[in-house]
Amino acid sequence: MLNFNFQNTTHIHFGSKQIQVLSTEIPLKAKVLVVYGGGSIKSNGVYDQVVDALSNHTWFEFSGIEPNPTYDTLMKAQAIIEKHNIDYILAVGGGSVIDGAKFIAAAAHYQGEDPWNILAKQEPVTKAVPLGAVLTLPATGSESNGNSVVTRDGNKLPFSSPLVRPLFAVLDPNVTLSLSDRQISNGVVDAFVHIIEQYLTYDVNGKVQDRFSEGLLQTLIEEGPKALQPETKEDVDVRANIMWSATMALNGLIGAGVPQDWSTHMIGHELTGAFNIDHARTLSIVLPAVMKVRKEQKRAKLLQYAKRVWQVESGDENERIDQAIKLTEQFFIQMQVPTRLSDVDISESDIDLLIARLESHGMIALGEQGDISLAISRKILTQAL
Amino acid sequence: MLNFNFQNTTHIHFGSKQIQVLSTEIPLKAKVLVVYGGGSIKSNGVYDQVVDALSNHTWFEFSGIEPNPTYDTLMKAQAIIEKHNIDYILAVGGGSVIDGAKFIAAAAHYQGEDPWNILAKQEPVTKAVPLGAVLTLPATGSESNGNSVVTRDGNKLPFSSPLVRPLFAVLDPNVTLSLSDRQISNGVVDAFVHIIEQYLTYDVNGKVQDRFSEGLLQTLIEEGPKALQPETKEDVDVRANIMWSATMALNGLIGAGVPQDWSTHMIGHELTGAFNIDHARTLSIVLPAVMKVRKEQKRAKLLQYAKRVWQVESGDENERIDQAIKLTEQFFIQMQVPTRLSDVDISESDIDLLIARLESHGMIALGEQGDISLAISRKILTQAL
Structure with missing residues (x-):
């Protein structure tokens, strides 16, 4: 730790x-x-x-x-x-x-x-x-x-x-019962990615932080979709669990004593700035691509994520990681948010602009190791097409 | 919640x-x-x-x-x-x-x-x-x-x-590396029971609190014994995980929004007061007996505890609960603390004194529902013999 x-x-x-x-x-x-x-x-x-x-x-x-x-x-x-x-x-x-x-x-x-x-x-x-x-x-x-x-x-x-x-x-x-589905789904996805940014890095044996993060992720995976389904969307307990998860996701606790990434957020901010995409929807597009491009750097934690958050235990390491990424995308789709740049009409020709914006904001060394260069951000955006 | x-x-x-x-x-x-x-x-x-x-x-x-x-x-x-x-x-x-x-x-x-x-x-x-x-x-x-x-x-x-x-x-x-085995084991067991007192009650659908408690319990189960084993007891990361778990166990967070029990502590205090037993060692004696005597009132949470903390999933409900209690006792034994009154030379003839002390301290309605009367405390102490 x-x-x-x-x-x-x-x-x-x-x-x-x-x-x-x-x-x-x-x-x-x-x-x-x-x-x-x-x-x-x-x-x-x-x-x-x-x-x-x-x-x-x-x-x-x-x-x-x-x-x-x-x-x-x-x-x-x-x-x-x-x-x-x-x-x-x-x-x-x-x-x-x-x-x-x-x-x-x-x-x-x-x-x-x-x-x-x-x-x-x-x-x-x-x-x-x-x-x-x-x-x-x-x-x-x-x-x-x-x-x-x-x-x-x-x-x-x-x-x-x-x-x-x-x-x-x-x-x-x-008070959250009157929110639109889009607001709820954006909120759940935003909180989910906040947790991932503080969890899916390299392992420093911070067991409490890891277990807390996994517990919050599991809660959002269980409760998020319920807030969109007609038969459960009025359940105040569902809303309470989402609300408390979102607060705990970014109150400093789960990130204390562990490395943090935040590359998904920084790349996502450019999507909002340039194309006015909802913040959470930029995250659901960028995160799966970050997971894929940074598979080697995040390998140990991706395997832990696969096992503890998604109960994926069969297959070799790469299969388990791929399955966890796929389940993450499916969760986002279930939460009614996009997972591809093409879902929001952004294409390969827009990537130059996004990279230029990252550069102008000094976002040239992102990630938990500071080694996500502009070239790697480009790979991530290309992966997200 | x-x-x-x-x-x-x-x-x-x-x-x-x-x-x-x-x-x-x-x-x-x-x-x-x-x-x-x-x-x-x-x-x-x-x-x-x-x-x-x-x-x-x-x-x-x-x-x-x-x-x-x-x-x-x-x-x-x-x-x-x-x-x-x-x-x-x-x-x-x-x-x-x-x-x-x-x-x-x-x-x-x-x-x-x-x-x-x-x-x-x-x-x-x-x-x-x-x-x-x-x-x-x-x-x-x-x-x-x-x-x-x-x-x-x-x-x-x-x-x-x-x-x-x-x-x-x-x-x-x-600074914890110089502690005696007895101090470490007492500390781990004390923290463990603090978590249980805020977790093993009745279900109010507090998903974040439950997951956090389960994560802390799992951390103590994994790390506690390592702090006693020669090959791992000098590992500062083990000590760090125990230390942070113990703080999080009783800083107000996991108990916020959920019922709390504390009967094990209140009964344990009398064992310390009357017989000068180390605080943690009173808890390791009383808790398994509380689990057994209060099995019906704590059924849903005992089943969740069995599954999530101990990965006990086979057998019928009673078997799973019994197995979880047995694993809890085994964990305490592994942590080198007693699990029976007889282990600390307290016998049936001492129970009257303990009950009288509970009464004199007003501890006549303990537990998350306030329904642990002196008669039930007597049952718990008898169970713990």
Whole structure:
């Protein structure tokens, strides 16, 4: 096991009717900015629950944060923060809203020239407005980590700081019942690939981390499809298990003390940036190709994955690995996401552009060993055609 | 899944040479009381590492905290705290030392008549001296939870408060290499039973919690015996996996959102209180008897435990359950701990005393359903003879 540092301070409130804890979790004297997305929280009752819980607070709102939140949208919140002396941000939504809230929180106290430098130059965040989250879409884990991804002019870049980790997160699985199939499937696939990025690397004998990752993968494989099937999609327990899996997938725990990959995400980000493909759908396209192209480097873990996650025990090593990759693709197909670039109308002639974008973003040495060059990324994209 | 609240703020520093972080984790202006046990930290080099790390701090020390720390010993620390205006406590040791440090921390700010009331009357802790921990014996999980158990006049009682949760914990698996076989086996068994108490109850479809618990149990089953075998006992990776398992076993995570039992612990505490049996050895005696007597109430989970933890899949339900219990006993025997009261010279004639002690401590409705009466505890003890 590798040395590690781990701390996750986010206070989780999980279950039915937990939104009401906002009334006590946010200091009464705070001036709160409630930020949200396109308004679905108004039709599914979440907005009303938030308004109820904040009935004794002073609060304002900022809406319109889009999927893959953009710098231009987020910067519009700065005027409200200044005008009303906002000192607490409440994000109500999925990963995009919470990621956006994190950037708003960091930008509010940014002292340099342009807050975009937090992402473009990875300038460290030194102060941020405290924030909390009401999660409506289980997927990114953003509700209890310090990570955020923001897009500007088609460039999708990440930043990270413990200062933007939500102080608390409310996870009520009931609020996910109104999600569309596409949102649910994207969320499950996103969480699945988060786990894989921290698991499918090289073996460092981190037994707890491996078992936890395998348990989360198995849970998503069991529960994900149920959330799409008519006879089980209203089952709150199914939603609860998905929701808790997605949080645990990226709260820092399973990645502590083990190598991490993230090449699927980095290549996927270019697909979103260039072609506006849903984030999760870029992952389901890229991951199987990464598994195939990096079979040798990931051999030991692919065999463990085949055995423990998919119970594949017959055949020689290569057959077992191939079978595990095939089952992964079948799971994605069952989750109604694409597994090929051709499924989203991207062809060989687009690969040059994607490679150029990877290069311009400095993504020239990806993977757990830093040895996925642009040439290997090209192989991966070609494999994914 | 049940509704839950989860927050664990302890900052974990895991791995080789991590003790040096004390120099920055503890504020330089703090007046630190370093508390430890019988002095083994002086022979294994841990004390020297702590002294090095605190070379710029003002610190004092208090030693002699015994296994199953006693009120009388712990109260002696109060004079030092008062005399030197101690405002930070550093516990260096195993669960007993850290538990003791927690009581010292809470007692220092106790305003009532006798700090023993924190345990005897479960008076809530309203203020405590902040504390950190350097863990030397993986077992109790005390390094990142708010729990403590203190003994007075043979009465072993627990208390709990987030105010005594260590702010940070240093986990260097190398320091466990000097532990005796008995300390290691006790630690592994203690952690194992902590997991079982949060897992082997009734099913609430908490899939993540179940998989995490099963992963930890499997890790301890795989790694525990290796720490006792000559050819593997020096393997730091084995120690690292045991250490991280023991922390995760009782840091609040696997028990969040699921029912919990703790009857094995409560009955075991009386064995320690009355007969001074090592804590873990009371658990290895009581747990198999609890499994047998509570077979019907725990049927679904026992079957899941048989299948997922022990890979027992043949035979009818009762055979599979019996086999899982037998394998649990064999694991304990392999870990060199007793599985019967007769192994520690306790006989049927002692049971009345144990039942009277349970009654006097209010332990009259134990278990995940609160339906383990004194009569059932008697059955369990009789089963364990």
